[in-house]
Amino acid sequence: MMNAHSSHYSREIRVAWAIAVKDMRTYYTKPPSLMFGILFPFSLFLSFSIGTKAPLAAQIPILVSQTLFFASSSIGPVVIPTERANQTFDRFLTSPVSLLSILMGKTLAGIIYGAGISVIPVLVGMAFFGFQIISLGALFACFLLSSLAFSALGIMFASIPGQTPGQVMMPLNFVRIPLLFISGVYTPIRDLPTWMQAVSMLSPLTHTVELARYASGGETFFGPILNVTILTIYVATFLLMGIRFHIMNQRKE
Amino acid sequence: MPLESAIEVSNLTKYYGDLCAVDHVNFEVKKGEIFGFLGPNGAGKTTTIRMLTGISIPTEGTANIMGYDIQRHPIKAKEQMGIVPDVSNVYNELSAWDNLIFTGKLYDMPKTSRESRAEELLKMFGLYERRKEKVQGFSRGMKRRICIAMALMNRSGILFLDEPTSGLDVQSVLIIRDLIRNLNQQGLTIFLTTHNIDEASQMCDRVAIINHGKIVAIDTPEKLKRTLESLQSIEVAFETAPPNALKELEKLAEVSEVVKEGDKFRFFTRDPPTVLDSLWKYSQDNNLKLTTVNTVGPSLEDVFVKLTGIRPATAEEESGKSGRSEEQEMVHRRRKQ
Incomplete structure (x- = not known):
């Protein structure tokens, strides 16, 4: 019985990984992935950072958080509507694999995309701009939990039954862009009014920014334990809601 | 088991x-x-x-x-x-x-x-x-x-x-x-x-x-076709058909419907032998020469039309889609018959 279970789980993991690898090969270089995953966060960063007096090394946590946020959450909304339009998503649904594994494969593709892009500013910052990592554990937690939460957020939004990435990206951006302004990305949380600080605590991006700052020795408002806890709650929430919404879609099919 | x-x-x-x-x-x-x-x-x-x-x-x-x-x-x-x-x-x-x-x-x-x-x-x-x-x-x-x-x-x-x-x-x-x-x-x-x-x-x-x-x-498919005995038909072509042939042919005994299909007439009937007798008599009386006579059982298409009330794409349309040649189409129809 135990063997049957472990072989079932290992099979699901293998299939999820195969789906993730296929998505990486197929969708990472698609224009919407590049546009919303790379160009968008870098442009936003440049438009806000040019002219600020803060040293570049201090701004790297902001860029890392933004790329984690946008890149990780963009893969699901690019992949799933495109596959729905080509009916290749049906191929997964007719394969002997659970919906959970299909969505985990898609989530994994988002995690690797987000984390892979976000590690570049860290490495460039360390090599050329004196950026330092004080807590490798905090950086690891920041990358892992944030890319997982944001990728799951993208998968959850991809349950919107659209057939083009734009149909999912538009409502997703209604959530993503306002979060930039309440998450301490450009305005420190301590400078926000009290009610905004409470709202800010509810934003997952706040905790990504805080963990990235903490990892590089910067100040944090909520502290790493709360950051990790809240991000973990968001990971579970987005994953469960994403699966729930996709099952609801299947009922409507 | x-x-x-x-x-x-x-x-x-x-x-x-x-x-x-x-x-x-x-x-x-x-x-x-x-x-x-x-x-x-x-x-x-x-x-x-x-x-x-x-x-x-x-x-x-x-x-x-x-x-x-x-x-x-x-x-x-x-x-x-x-x-x-x-x-x-x-x-x-x-x-x-x-x-x-x-x-x-x-x-x-x-x-x-x-x-x-x-x-x-x-x-x-x-x-x-x-x-x-x-x-x-x-x-x-x-x-x-x-x-x-x-x-x-x-x-x-x-x-x-x-x-x-x-x-x-x-x-x-x-x-x-x-x-x-x-x-x-x-x-x-x-x-x-x-x-x-x-x-x-x-x-x-x-x-x-x-x-x-x-x-x-x-x-x-064969049993479905047999359920529609009323859709048996006779296909007939005259060397030269008179202009009012369709109206006259509809009056023949045991004919439930006549359809003109190109240069041929298709008679739907439950009783093909009686219709054949009437047709023979009609051609003799009007000095018409029969060039083709085929008895055709109901096709699956007939069953489909009868049961759904919807006429699907015709054989000609299908062949047009598939690019079948005229000769292939003839062989195909003969096989059907």
């Missing part, structure tokens, strides 16, 4: 809001059969196949695939089947080889067996030489073949084909029909949805006709 049914469907129902797309459908497909699922557009064919293959969740009812309930044991049920949807859902960005290998991975096939199976199938479909090319450059017929090859990767017992030859050129249609027959001869159960009545009549052991979400008939 060995399982005899490949597919067992009981009260399968699907509602979209208030609209009932599939209404308490019941049928059984035996192992080794080619089972045709025939119906006009919007009748519920694709919705049924989507429920049988696990894409869509039924509102009510059950479907067992090789004994496994698709809802309760979806993984086991899906292991038993290969699916060719109405659209060739291949990964255009991947090569032919990678499409097959990825399918093998979805079925968790070991590396060596998925590679040997992919090679075998690509050779079988005449695409091995082009295995490294991206599928986006392939013709529609080639993509269809890749799609079928992907459905065969896991050596399943049942193959679902949704309109497999729709929109293809005549060569691809013939290749795919031969392939389906060969696969069936090797023991594969085939579930085929089509709106092409010729295809169903030529290929299927049994046919179910679905209309407005309900199964209106289910039997072998």
Whole structure:
């Protein structure tokens, strides 16, 4: 019985990984992935950072958080509507694999995309701009939990039954862009009014920014334990809601 | 006791809001059969196949695939089947080889067996030489073949084909029909949805006709044709037909309907010998020379029209689509008769 279970789980993991690898090969270089995953966060960063007096090394946590946020959450909304339009998503649904594994494969593709892009500013910052990592554990937690939460957020939004990435990206951006302004990305949380600080605590991006700052020795408002806890709650929430919404879609099919 | 049914469907129902797309459908497909699922557009064919293959969740009812309930044991049920949807859902960005290998991975096939199976199938479909090319450059017929090859990767017992030859050129249609027959001869159960009545009549052991979400008939094509004795007909051509012939011919005894089809007249009747006698007399009385006389049994198309009230694409339209030559069409019609 135990063997049957472990072989079932290992099979699901293998299939999820195969789906993730296929998505990486197929969708990472698609224009919407590049546009919303790379160009968008870098442009936003440049438009806000040019002219600020803060040293570049201090701004790297902001860029890392933004790329984690946008890149990780963009893969699901690019992949799933495109596959729905080509009916290749049906191929997964007719394969002997659970919906959970299909969505985990898609989530994994988002995690690797987000984390892979976000590690570049860290490495460039360390090599050329004196950026330092004080807590490798905090950086690891920041990358892992944030890319997982944001990728799951993208998968959850991809349950919107659209057939083009734009149909999912538009409502997703209604959530993503306002979060930039309440998450301490450009305005420190301590400078926000009290009610905004409470709202800010509810934003997952706040905790990504805080963990990235903490990892590089910067100040944090909520502290790493709360950051990790809240991000973990968001990971579970987005994953469960994403699966729930996709099952609801299947009922409507 | 060995399982005899490949597919067992009981009260399968699907509602979209208030609209009932599939209404308490019941049928059984035996192992080794080619089972045709025939119906006009919007009748519920694709919705049924989507429920049988696990894409869509039924509102009510059950479907067992090789004994496994698709809802309760979806993984086991899906292991038993290969699916060719109405659209060739291949990964255009991947090569032919990678499409097959990825399918093998979805079925968790070991590396060596998925590679040997992919090679075998690509050779079988005449695409091995082009295995490294991206599928986006392939013709529609080639993509269809890749799609079928992907459905065969896991050596399943049942193959679902949704309109497999729709929109293809005549060569691809013939290749795919031969392939389906060969696969069936090797023991594969085939579930085929089509709106092409010729295809169903030529290929299927049994046919179910679905209309407005309900199964209106289910039997072998020949038995279905025999249920419509009133649709027996006689086809007649005169060397020169008088202009008012149609009106006069309608008055002949035992003729229920006369239809002019090109230079021929088709008489629908329950009693062909009496009509033949009357026709002979009519031609003698009017000094007309009969050039063609054929008795024609009801076709599956007649059964379909009678049961659904919908006239599907005619043979001429189908041949136009398939690019059949006039000569091929003649042979084809003779075979039908």
